[in-house]
Amino acid sequence: MSSPETTPQSIEESLFDAIAEIGPDRADITREATLEDLDLDSLDLVEIAQLVQERWGIDLDPQDFEGVRTAGDALDVISARVLAL
Amino acid sequence: MRRAVVITGVGAITPLGVGADTLIDRWTAGASGIEDGLGRCAQFDPAQTLTRKQMHRSDRFTQLALAAAAEAIAGAGWADELPYPPERIGCIVGTGIGGVETCMSQQTILDERGADACSPLGIPMMMPNAASGAIAMRYGIAGPNWSVASACAAGAHAIGTAARLVQIGEADAIVTGGAEAAIAPLTIAAFARMLATSRTGVSRPFDARRDGFVLGEGAGVLVLEEAESARARGAEPLGQLLGYAATADAYHLTAPDPTGGGPARAIALALEEARVGAADVDYVNAHGTATLLNDRVETAAIKRVFGDAAAQLPVSSLKSAIGHLLGASGAVEAVATVLALRRRIAPPTLNWAAAEEGLDLDYVPVSAKPLRAAAHARRAVGISNSFGFGGHNAVLCIAA
Numbered sequence: 001m002s003s004p005e006t007t008p009q010s011i012e013e014s015l016f017d018a019i020a021e022i023g024p025d026r027a028d029i030t031r032e033a034t035l036e037d038l039d040l041d042s043l044d045l046v047e048i049a050q051l052v053q054e055r056w057g058i059d060l061d062p063q064d065f066e067g068v069r070t071a072g073d074a075l076d077v078i079s080a081r082v083l084a085l
Numbered sequence: 086m087r088r089a090v091v092i093t094g095v096g097a098i099t100p101l102g103v104g105a106d107t108l109i110d111r112w113t114a115g116a117s118g119i120e121d122g123l124g125r126c127a128q129f130d131p132a133q134t135l136t137r138k139q140m141h142r143s144d145r146f147t148q149l150a151l152a153a154a155a156e157a158i159a160g161a162g163w164a165d166e167l168p169y170p171p172e173r174i175g176c177i178v179g180t181g182i183g184g185v186e187t188c189m190s191q192q193t194i195l196d197e198r199g200a201d202a203c204s205p206l207g208i209p210m211m212m213p214n215a216a217s218g219a220i221a222m223r224y225g226i227a228g229p230n231w232s233v234a235s236a237c238a239a240g241a242h243a244i245g246t247a248a249r250l251v252q253i254g255e256a257d258a259i260v261t262g263g264a265e266a267a268i269a270p271l272t273i274a275a276f277a278r279m280l281a282t283s284r285t286g287v288s289r290p291f292d293a294r295r296d297g298f299v300l301g302e303g304a305g306v307l308v309l310e311e312a313e314s315a316r317a318r319g320a321e322p323l324g325q326l327l328g329y330a331a332t333a334d335a336y337h338l339t340a341p342d343p344t345g346g347g348p349a350r351a352i353a354l355a356l357e358e359a360r361v362g363a364a365d366v367d368y369v370n371a372h373g374t375a376t377l378l379n380d381r382v383e384t385a386a387i388k389r390v391f392g393d394a395a396a397q398l399p400v401s402s403l404k405s406a407i408g409h410l411l412g413a414s415g416a417v418e419a420v421a422t423v424l425a426l427r428r429r430i431a432p433p434t435l436n437w438a439a440a441e442e443g444l445d446l447d448y449v450p451v452s453a454k455p456l457r458a459a460a461h462a463r464r465a466v467g468i469s470n471s472f473g474f475g476g477h478n479a480v481l482c483i484a485a
Contacts, residue, residue, distance in 0.1 A: 023138030039138060046205040053201070 011079045016071065018051040019044075031072030038071065048074065056082050087252040091315050091322035092483070094163070094308035095420045096156025096262075098149050100124035100301050100407040103133075104156060108417070109424040112406045112432045113453045122286025123268055124301025124408030142206055143219060144184030145266035149304035149413070150216035151223060154260055158224065161308040161320065167226065168258070168310075168318045175228035175256040176217045177247045178306070179239030179263040181412030181473070183232075184211035186269050216264045216304075228256045234412070236473030237372075238331075239263050240305060241415030241481055245329035247309050257314050262306035263416035276300060279339065281376060288409075290373035290402035290434055291380050291448045293441035298374040301408030305416030307423075324423040324485035327466070328359030334476030341378055341472060345386030348372075351478040352390045352468060359482035361466050363391045366398060367456040368431050368467035370422040371448075373402025374409055383470065384444050399431035399456065401449040406435050415471035419481055422469045426485035429459035 012031075020026040024038040035041075040048075042062070049060040058081045068074050097104065100118025101111040103126075111118070118124055131140050131148040134155045140148065158164060167174060187210040194202050209215060214232035221230050229250055233243040240263025247261035276282045282297045289295035315322060332354070334347035341347070356363065372383055388395045403418050410417055425432055430453050437450035458465035469481045 022141050023136070025137075043205045043209075050202065050204075 006082060008079055008083070011082050012075055014055060015075055015078055018055070019048060019071065022047050029071055031070065031075065033071045034069055035071070052078055056085070058082060088254060089312035090248045090251045090309050090326040091312045092307050092324045092326060092423055093310050093315055093320045093322050094157040094159070094161030095323060095423060096153035096160065096306045097303065097417050097420045098126050098129050098153050099303040099410070099417055100126055102128045103152070105420050105424060109421055109428070109432065112403060112421060113430060115433055115435060115451060116406065117435055118407045119286070119288060119299050122283065122299060124299055124410070125268060126303050142210065144187045144210045144215060146180055146184060146264045147210070147216045147219050149266055149302065150178055150262070150264035150306065151219055153262060153264070153304040153306040154220045157306040157308050158260065163308070167224065169314065171225050171227040173228055173257040174226040175247065175250055175259040176220045176226055176230045177233060177243045177259055177261045178217040178220065179233035179235070179243035179412050179416065180213045180216065181234070181236050181239050181265055182267045182272065183213035184215060185267050185272060187211040189269055189271055220260055226260065235477040235479070236475055237409065237411050237414055238471040238473035238477040238479040239412035239415065240417065241419065241469065241471035241479035242331060242477070244307060244309070244326070244416060244419055244481060245331060245479055248326045248329055251309055251311050258308065258310040260306060260308055262304060263413040264304035265411040265413040266302045267411055268300055268302050273300060283375065287436055288375050288405050289436040290371065290375040290405050291384070291444050292437045293439040295375040295377070295380065297376055298404060299408035301410045303407065303410045303413050303417055305413055305420040307416070307419060324426060324483050326481065327361060327484050328355040328357070328482035330354030330358065330480050332478045334478065336476055339474045341382040341476070343382060345382045345389055347476060348383060348386035348470065348472055348478045349389040351480040352386060352470065355468060355480040355482040356390070361482060364394050365466055366391070366468060367458045367465045368422070368425060369398055369400040370418050370425070370467060370469040371400050371402045372470040372472045373404050373434065375404060379472065380444060384446055387446060395446060398447065399449045399454060400446045401431055401434045403432070405437070415469065415479060418469050418471070419483065422467050422483050423485055426456070426465040426467050426483060429456045429465055430454070431456055
């Protein structure tokens with residue numbers, strides 16, 4: 001189960017900070033920004049999955065990101081899994 | 086007939102600092118970039134030329150190559166627009182080892198945290214061809230592109246290979262050179278076990294007291310262009326690449342053939358292609374590692390080719406000032422050779438004071454000296470020697 005401090009906002013903060021570590025400017029990372037806008041490719045998605053694993057202990061498969069177009073879409077996939085813990 | 090090749094841009098990141106002019110200025114002045122027995126590029130800040138993403142996705146050797154390439158490309162006047170169709174511009178960059186720091190850090194992650202924690206960037210960062218690929222992506226150059234791996238001769242082989250591609254018409258220009266960032270615990274330990282590196286931490290090529298090479302890091306990049314195309318676009322060449330030759334000792338895994346036959350053949354063939362007689366060479370930029378075997382064999386090879394003229398020929402080693410940059414050394418030394426020839430000066434072999442019997446060339450001890458060409462209104466001609474473990478010999482003949 002997720003800890004009491006885990007909120008959608010805290011997951012967003014944490015995830016977007018993590019994405020910023022692999023390249024894009026933090027200010028550019030918004031829910032609406034597309035993966036293309038942020039220059040994120042399949043290798044980046046693997047890194048993001050690893051960061052999620054480290055932070056929340058969730059194993060994501062590449063297919064979990066299928067259909068993901070924006071940072072918000074990715075956040076929704078991850079939030080749903082984290083909040084379900 | 087082979088097309089002529091000119092050098093229109095140079096760049097270097099070395100232990101003497103950032104920039105090719107910094108390299109030649111400081112070397113000529115007798116400055117050393119070696120600290121605590123290592124030649125680190127302490128002044129290099131990758132953030133000056135790379136985005137955070139580029140840095141995140143590249144090993145240090147690629148970062149050094151990108152920075153040196155940026156300088157060379159700007160110097161060639163290409164920064165705003167490529168002068169030829171992208172498909173006619175190639176990139177060939179040598180390295181001795183490639184992304185060894187990445188390899189080691191990934192091994193540590195594997196050991197400590199398991200396979201799932203290994204980075205998806207591990208392979209593309211450690212692969213030896215990462216630098217030439219990254220340069221191509223950054224500038225959109227889509228011609229021939231690969232890496233050359235021949236240990237400490239890789240930089241010179243890369244430049245020679247690039248020149249051949251321009252000569253035979255497979256490309257009109259090539260961004261070429263070498264990069265290395267192998268100051269890592271494993272390489273330090275492994276070279277030390279071979280007794281190849283200096284225990285004193287002082288690089289003393291050709292000096293009786295020398296005790297091995299000092300490990301360094303860095304990158305050198307040159308822009309080569311077909312001479313007519315360069316002239317047509319109004320470029321002002323820094324120099325010409327007149328000749329190149331590569332030979333093998335076919336003798337021993339690491340030790341050079343004591344007769345110097347392999348290197349001598351490479352020097353002679355490079356001069357033959359350049360149509361330069363031994364008496365017309367003004368300067369030899371030595372491989373000059375400061376290992377006992379290299380210094381003796383290289384001296385023997387120079388004597389074999391130059392005969393009586395050898396005694397008057399200035400022979401100096403940049404490795405005395407920056408250490409041995411492995412796969413980058415031949416490229417950084419080619420950059421230094423072009424600029425030394427342009428300035429009509431032989432930069433010095435630092436730390437040289439004690440002669441050894443048989444090692445009796447003019448090693449330009451401690452202080453730079455003018456080249457003979459300075460006294461005559463003619464071009465200056467030099468050669469740059471590079472030799473590598475495995476018995477590789479590569480020699481470039483350059484004029485400016």
